[in-house]
Amino acid sequence: MKILLIEDHKMLAQCLKADFESQGCTIHIADSVKKAEAELKNNDYDLILMDINLSGYGKGENGLDVSEKFIKIYGAKILILTGYDRGYYRERAESIGCYGFISKEETTEKLMKIMKAVVEEDKKYFFRSQKTWEDLTAGELKILRLYAVGKSRREVAEECFISTSSLAVILNRIYEKLNVKNYQEMVQRARTIGYIDSF
DSSP states (O other): OEEEEEOSOHHHHHHHHHHHHTTTOEEEEESSHHHHHHHHHHOOOSEEEEOSBOGGGSTTOBHHHHHHHHHHHHOOOEEEEESOOOHHHHHHHHHTTOSEEEETTSOHHHHHHHHHHHHHHOOOEEOOOOOOSOOOOHHHHHHHHHHHTTOOHHHHHHHHTOOHHHHHHHHHHHHHHHTOSSHHHHHHHHHHHTSSOOO
8 A cells, every 4th residue: 555644743653654664555754735735746645644733834734624625636535543532523524525533542453454444445434432512503613612712701792793691691501511610611621522623
């Protein structure tokens, strides 16, 4: 298998390269999104392994945004290989056409089996963990994100065109859905779930 690895942590990228090459794969590491694009224009790859957090590349790069672009332009088969085991990211990866959402903690042997199944059998892998929260509505999500960027209660109410009393009711409903007790817990929980980017 010929694989393009898009991972901004150099040490981890080299470790993954060594592991997969020991299993007979050919690995090329792209140390920027621009170089990854050049590789895809000039070479054929069986699979792309993509990290979500590409902050090391600068410019706020996000592996899911890059994946969506590469799938549309190059028809690439992409596996998200990540340390973020979060439902929101997993669902987006699936919705944009990725072939899997896999933890970096998986063994090399298991990753190899998954990669072969994706390349040879066109299989998809989206393992799901048990949810301990209820999904938020679009309106609730907007409120949560406004709070997360530091908006005051009054500012959030104004941006959402609701009264502060209505906001308080909605906020309590968000607390119940996320199983939290206060604003700080709400924001932390939202980051853990993936409603708010941590990078």
